Each structure stands twice: as C-alpha cells, then as structure tokens.
Amino acid sequence: MSDEFVLAARSLRKYFPTGASRMLQRPTDLVQAVDDVSFGLRRGTTLAVVGESGCGKTTLGRLLARLIEPTSGSVTLEGVDVTAASPRELLALRRDIQLVFQDPYACLNPRHSIGQSIGTPIRIQKTLSRSAEKERVRELMQLVGLNPEHYNRFPHEFSGGQRQRAGIARALALQPKVIIADEPVSALDVSIQSQILNLMEDLQASMGLSYVFIAHDLSVVRHIADQVAVMYLGKIVEIGEPAAVYERTAHPYTKALLSAVPVADPRRAAGRQRIVLTGDVPSPVNPPSGCRFRTRCPKADARCATEEPVLLARPGDSDTEHRVACHFPD
Amino acid sequence: MTLLSVQDLHVTFGTADGAVRAVQGVSFDVAAGETVAIVGESGSGKSVTANSLLRLNFGADVRIDGRILLDGRDVLAMSEDEVRSVRGRDVAMIFQDPLTALNPFYTVGYQIAEAFAIHHPGTSKKELREIALDSLQKVGIPEPTKRIDQYPHEFSGGMRQRIVIAIALVNSPKLLIADEPTTALDVTVQAQILELIAQMQAEHGSAVILITHDLGVVAEITERVMVMYAGRVVESASVADAFSTPTHPYTRGLLKSVKSLDTERHERLESIPGIPPSLINLPSGCPFHPRCGFAETLAGRCEREVPELRLVGASRSACHLPEDRLLGLLGGLS
Structure with missing residues (x-):
C-alpha cells in the first residue's frame, strides 16, 4: 500500500463553523466544505481535482498539506499519518509536501528578493548553510527557467509567468515528494499557461514528483492528469483515468462540465449539443438531501x-478504477 | 450598415516611468447587429480600446487620438454632456467583475431603474418598477418580484452578471461592449451567460463587441475576430478563417496553446516562448518579433519595419511573411 500510494486520503472531512456567534450557533450551521473524500495518489503521477468554486477543492488541498486540521479522516504520506503528526514531526513532513498557489502576485513577499523567497523553505528547515542555500537557489532558478542573475530582483520586476516559476522553484527547494498545486495556471495568460504546464511535466519526469493538481477547468487537466477526480459540493462524484472520465463519462455533472467548456473550433462549436445546467451551486451549509447534485440534475428522481x-x-464495467457516485450513471 | 467606425486610434498614458503606448493605430468597423471579438493577452490594449469607445479612459495624463465614429458622430469630439447621453443609451458596457460593477448600497431594482431613468426623465416610479421587473425576468432571474428589492451581495456571481446585463440592455443599446464578461465565472455559469448574451442580442438586434482572452469563447458566439498584440491589431478575420487558416504567427501560437479536451494525455503543449513586451519600451519593428519563430527567416526586416495590416487570403494580417507562407502557417515552422 505505502509503496503504491505516496499520498492517500481516507474519509477526509472538513466542516467549518459559519460566522454566527458561538453561543447562538446550532450544530447544523456548518459549511461542509469537504465531506468524506478518499483517494490514493500513485508515485510519480498526477491526480487532478476539478470542480467549480465552492466545491471544496482548495480546502481539500489545504487539508492534504495539513495547513488546516480535518474534522475527521486521515491523510497518509508514504504510510505515515500526517493528520496525527506532532508539530515536530509535521515540520519534517512538510519537506515532503509543498504547495504552489494560484496567485503568483500574492504568494511572494513583495519586500523579499526573489532569491530570498525561493530560499525561505531551506532557511526554515535549516537543511543547508547560507552559502550553500544561495548556490541551491541559483540552481533552482535555472531549473525553472529563471535567470539566476535575477536573484536580487523583487517580485514586482517579474511578469506573472515568471513569478509562478519562482513559486514552483520555492516548492522544489526541499526536494519534496508531493506538490499540491492549487490552480497554478488560472491567473496566467493563455500562451504562458502552456509554458508552466510543460515545465511542471518536465520536472515531474526528471524528479519523480507526484502532483495533486487542483483546477476548475477540465481542458487544462487533460494534458497532465493520470487520474481525474470531479468534485461537487464537497464530495467526489466521479474519479478515474482521463480516458474514462472524458470519454466514458458516467456522472451527469461531469457531462455538464465537459459540455460547458468552450470549444476553440467554430465548426464543432456550432454542431454540438450543449448541456446548460440551470441555477447555481446550492449552499454547502445546507446541502440538498440525498444526492447533492439532484437540484440541478436532469436525471434526478425521488x-x-x-x-x-x-x-x-x-x-x-471492467475498469474498476473508474468510480461514480450516481444512482443513474450513463 | 456601419454602426461604429474606429479610425487610427492611439491611446497613450503618461506615467512616471515613461509614456505607455497602450493602443497604436487601431482601425476597425462594426456593422449594426454584428458580433465582433477582440482577443488578446493582458496588456494587448483590448480593454483600453473598448474603454476609449465610451471615453472611459480616466487618469491625469491620457492622450487619445484618432476618430471614433458612432452613427457618423465622432465620440472623441463630443462634449462631456453629449458623451454622457451616449453612455448606457446607444452604447452599453458589461464589465468583467459583476460585484464591482454594481453599487453595494442600492437594490438591484433601483440600479436597473436608474439606468433607464437617466435617459428617460419623467418616467413614473411605477413604470420604472415595471421596467426593472421585466428586465430581471428577461435575463432569467427567478422570483423577480422578490429579488428586485435585494442587494447585490444577496446574489451569486452568475446572477450578478445577469443583473449587469439587465442594466446594460434596459435602454436597448445599438452597441453592447462586453469586456471579459465570463472570466470571473465558473464554466457551467459561463455557458449560461454566453447563451444569454447571444439570446439578448437576437432580441434587441444590438451589435456586440466581445473582449476576451479565451479563444473558446470567441468560437462559441462571434462572427469576426480581431487579434491584438502590444497595442496593435495583428490579424482581423472571420472566425472560421481565423481558426482554420490563421494568417499571423501570433494567432497561430494562441491557437496552438489552447488546451483542447481531445489532446492526448502528456502530449506536449506548444507554447509561445518569452513574455509580452513592455508597452513603455516596445521592441523595434514588429512588436512580436522577439517571440516569433519566423522572424529570423526574413533577414532582419521584422526588427526594422512595423508590418501594416494587409489582405492575406480572406483575412487581414500584419506580418512581413509572404502570403503563401502565411496561408500555410498551421502546417508548422517550415
């Protein structure tokens, strides 16, 4: 088990209390951000977590790195329980799990030089001397396609794509096993997105990294995922290899998501049948009973x-890795 | 019939670091009822061009040159009062972020009614309420009689964008400018909003200028596309031509870097190398040449001469490459 999966989540739950005053708060006033999520990430592969805003994908990413405490359930990294780790053990575990954030403008300290920012994890973990740290940071900058001579420049002197490269370099500083990337290309221009996705793939191949790649867009994920999990209101509704999820789509929500992706081809755009979902995602404070998607689902019944x-x-289905949470799967 | 004719538009912002030449010599026409997309990355000048159409480029040191003819009248030569009478009545705008476009202190009904009342003074309160209710209904807000008295924060992102659209369309404008109307929304909601814009356009017969960075959105709802790069139009074509035979290396690069649903897993994505240039310190000659894979085949011409838009096939392209090579661009870097 620990050999196959580098990272595994079991029945992971995170309920946030709502802003109401503690005295008046009833036990029902909880945002069920992540509810009973389980999966395994194989070594050297990419699991993509896809969903719309409010589906719990970012909370899931933060739980995996234990930036927040789960309400229940566990996360194991190579068989070691991350959720039960003491603060000291956690510091050591953080070497192996690193994060890349969505907004390359917000994730770097504007008063630190780019080199300082990239070297921060090394200083926190005290893995290298100061001179060795500088050397290592220059190597990392080279690795992600930044000019090492720009060590002393500040974030505002870089473009969005370059800052995201710096964010990736910082995540790589401690040679982690797992990187959790939360919408790493969403804030970037189209032509730059491909550069960053290619870089992430190259790094995965050369360093044997495993990724949890969080995205709101199924088309971005198609290129890099070995496994795709579609989330809706805190739950995984469909999971499987991309070929299964994209071509033998089983869940009506996945179908709608796929059909909503604008097609950059006018002839095909004109010809296809589009499923436009009605309404919005319901509140996770009070999710619908039974299946959470039923209020927007064209197939729902009693x-x-x-x-x-x-x-x-x-x-x-012979593909037992392809799983779906629906009473009426296609 | 030409509704809007933009001729040789230049917009320059004075900053402490130097003049930012955001738009340089942009010209285009929009016919009544037509849908045109302006595509480009951040800093390409697409939003500045759109804002200029209503003289919304604020700031201490803005210089706008050229002509913007709306029904034959030059917007740039109008008095402030005249421009105000055009804004929201003849030309309306939908912005990217529906939350900042709405005033948090007024009900949505009030804001829709206000947009109408400004151009129709003397309308009674009762009529205004009817009009607001009707607008909410048309843009698909459920329970409009209840929702009309609610505030923007009580609506979801997609619903807010519907309200912004209701405000924009309340005067049945001749031209609707939509600046990244779906960028801030989830994909399933984006699909709803694009459908709504198309449906509203069919009803009102308005022309639409859609500003976007997303080629997928362009293919979905527009007829004609202009691609902008570093303040210039580099290609102008019908949507079908732009996608099947792009005639500018930048358009080709954009198309190639679109992540489509049917590419294979781990297939290498083609990307445009480098980053867009600084508008303060533009490269000499063609602004795209430092990132262009074809530039070196032309023996320095791209570094010296700014290419003008010219007819290539059925499209117009600003590139020095010979026509036959431009028409075969999708074939690769040969």
Missing part, C-alpha cells in the same frame, strides 16, 4: 432525494 449515492464502479 430516489435521489432520499438516498445518497456511493462512489462505486459501474456494474459490469
């Missing part, structure tokens, strides 16, 4: 309101 579907392989 059973969906009472019985919550379990994430399972479709009966008779």
